[in-house]
Amino acid sequence: MFLRLPAGARALGIALLAAAVLTACGSDDKAAPAPSATPAATKVVVDTTSGAPVAGSSLTLKATLLAADGSEVKGASFAWTSSDESVAVVTAASDKAPTGVSASVFVGTYATVQTRNAGKVDITATATLADGSRATSVTHLVVQAAPAKSYTLTLSPSNLTLTAGGAAQTVTAAVRRSDGVDGVADLTNWSWTTGDVTFPVTPAADGHSAQVSSPSSARLAGSAVLAACADAPTGTRLCANAALARPTAPPPTYSVGGTVTGLAAGKSLTLSGVNGDTAVVSANGAFTVSSGLADATPYNVTVFAQPAGQTCTVQNGSGTIAAANVTNVAITCVQAQFVVVPNNIDLTISVYRIDPNTGVLAAVPNSPFPSVNQINDIAFLPSGLVGYAIAGDNSTVVGFRLDPVTGALAAIPGATALTLPGPEVIAMHPSGKWLFVGGLVSVATYGIDAATYALTPSTTQPSGMSSVTTGLTVSPDGQYVYAMNAMPDLLWSMPFDAMTGVLSTPNTAPSLGARPGGGAVSADGRSLFFANLFSNSLGIGLIDTSTGMVTAVADFPTAAAGPTDVALAPSFAYVLGSMSNSIEVFRRNLATGLVDFSVGSTPASVTGQRLRIEPNGRYLYTPSYTGPVYGFEINATTGLLTPLPGSPFASGRGNVGMAIVQPTP
Template sequence: MGYGFLKAARARSVCVSAALTLSACGGTSSSATDTTQSSSANDAYAVGGTVTGLVTGTQITLLNNGTDALTVSANGTFSFPTKIAADGAYAATIDTQPTGQTCTVSNGSGTIGAVNVTGITIACTRLAFAYVVNQSTGNGVSQYTIGSDGSLSPMATPSVDTDGAAAIAITPSGKYAYVSSGQSILPFTIGSDGSLSPMNPASIAIGDIVRGIAIAPSGQYAYVADETSGSVLQYTIGTNGALSPMSPASVPAGNTPFSVTADPTGNYVYVINGSGDTVSEYAVDRSSGALSLVGTAATDHAPTSMGIDPSGKYAYVATQSGVIDQYLIGSGGALSPMTPATVAAGPDSIGLVVDPSGQYVYVADNNQGSVWQYTVSGNGALTSMSPASVGGGAGLDSSSVAMDPSGQYVYGVNEGPATISQYALGSAGALSSLSTPTVSTGNVPSLMATTYAATQ
């Protein structure tokens, strides 16, 4: 790199484009960097580093020495527009955080030597939130932020009143949440800080008792179990989060439908029928979201909840019969029992979650107040870990289990003491309690949902 080029660079604004898309105040572009450059004290040197963890489609604005601005819109190397002479100081800071994320600076300041600076690190992590529905009046949904260590912290407004709640579902975008409460569906927007705000209208009257809610992976459709009529209500979700009934507005289910699960591929929906010991199987019309009944699968007595692995090949149903039912998902969505058809569990399994990697399954047991833990084999069958369960204790009455969006932490909802047990996943999926093992929640908690903050 010649002295004439460097002199010209000092006379104009330069935008640098390296392994990612960068924008600043205009000017020409140059490539980032000769890290071995050594020249006279009159030469100037680039200041830059690496960005990691930035979500695709978002951007972060950086400053050097408080003024030299650079906008980064992808992970990789970066370099500030203005070079600095030898012995000059540099100090990288964050001017504008990316939407839904928090970024930090490491090795951000120092004095220029006779080489380009390339060691600044900008590490970004996504914000995450958790919500617990409580069946008591006055604190219907408890709201939490999820820390980098997995711990839950109540938001500034710790709960929103829903006059009791049964279930909650959140769109994949992290923008909208829907709560079933008695004979109504309550739609909410999710703020940048994770707080829930009622939409307008704040309630959709159903007239029947509604229970479980599931959102399609596309975020375009919602399905609600109507316990009274024995049906599944189906809605389209507008760009503003508003629910609109499909035509037809409902499809038949079995006796006492109360839990709805959408498979990760978006092709199928499953509804647990509590009184009939069955699962209703539906195919999804991908163009409209409408459901069509494929058939029903038998379960062991008193099924409670269902989980599906990320590949959409395997399904698991928790029951209050001391077993987990295991199924293969056929090409048309029909469930067929694995061999073996069941795996031992707690005597009153009432909540189940599959981790995002598809390697582990966790089940809450209401009778023991514990969380049972399993590994998933190559054919989808579950194998108990050692120990088979963690936590537990008289009066805990665990009602459900959930995972954080990253798949690194597990939460057990304890109805008896109104607490949430907090666990971290070990290298083989085994759970261990966090340093703060429990946090308080509202009265009679039942279900929990987590989400990343919206980034768009």
């Protein structure tokens, strides 16, 4: 917009022109020429960016100072003021304010004016040159009333698909004002609704967004409309919708798991679940073996592979899923125990795993294992990993390795040695370094190589003496070896040097009964228990603990006819009768080392030859000669025996030996 200068400005221009003329007339022709002066300013021209400003908007004014000839005068500073700041106010100018101009006045060639309300206002631009001369321009603005703002409300996203029980999704409101500004903050009194309880909605605290979900109970397909509404400053209430959809939910699925306890460090076990699912567990704590199972699915959790040297059992392992995850399956792991029974006639060896909770025997995979020869007896190292069996048909000792994970037996190459003719019994030294074999004529000693398990003959006792060793046992401290000899009926007490492997000449004592066999030494080393086959009696030899020799022998009649073996519990002695097919229980007298009375008898193995109690003292086992293995639970208070569930357990034929093993890898 171009405006005329007021009279004052014109007078200023004329004065400046007159001064210039006077100066020129009074100059000396010989004087040096004066430098050219800044052209006299004649007017200020102001351009605007809007011819019809609206309240609430801004515009930019540009001021230009012109000379009389219309050329621009450089070097001027411009100050800007408003006649009515309620209508419009100068908010900024682009040049630095000159000295002497109030800081409240905006200075610069370009001025930014913010309109506030409808009305008329003058914006004055004052140009000031370096010599102090000034020129002024007034821009008349007529500010129009701003049109009413309108608002548009939308939701993002506008379409949502929700799954039953899935994560909530966020819907956000977007508000666009008619002037292009985000207007979400202008709206108040927000509300978010769906009108469907299967699509619950939770607004944010500021109301500008909300989360919508679908509960897991909403299994059927469904749809709804999410409506968001708010009040606009215009007095209207705005609403926007988003479409909600839920497909039919698949049936819920569940998992089967529980807790493992007692698993040794560094060990792992494999569990089997539903539909062939397996899970390897390497630490105590929670586990899951099967998942994705429908309601009412039967499940059965079993141990697929045991940890080395341990037996893990399952409690609460079977049932039917009842619309919830199964979390109460309990796996308990303890030291593994195996029962090893040579089957003399079948030329095999049967191996069973003991269930630590029930005592029940379960044949290990691939049992029985080939023995090649007729095994009469077997004994294991204290580690339980290697056992030695005596073969009666070729008078050899054969080494076998037991797998602590599976219980499988396999012959050890190079761990075979010739032994006495007609070997009957075998015993292991507590150190695991020496092996004793009893047979015709004598008792032989072998050293065991710790690396290869090869056997080296040491000493044989006694030499040149006619005998048949039918029972063999070692004192708990390993310093004495005791042999029961059927011909003649003698008990041998032999000192043993565990450093050199020398077995000394035996001290003999009469057995009192006929054909002594079996044999067990009490834990305190004071009593030697044995069975007299032909006289139907229990023999007890009292041991002088200072010399290890049997110094006195007592004989007790037994109802276990044809007794062949004896096993000891802390308070009881058990005698196996091979002719009565029963076990008689005697109460031990721990003060005298003898027995007080018979507690009673229990039917047992048929023509049984061996009797063993597992190391924890809870279960007793005895194999029939040509039939199954019988198992019993021991009543620690009364000593009486109760058959185990499932007893007797199938076995081979010719069962004349037995060992109970605890492998400790």
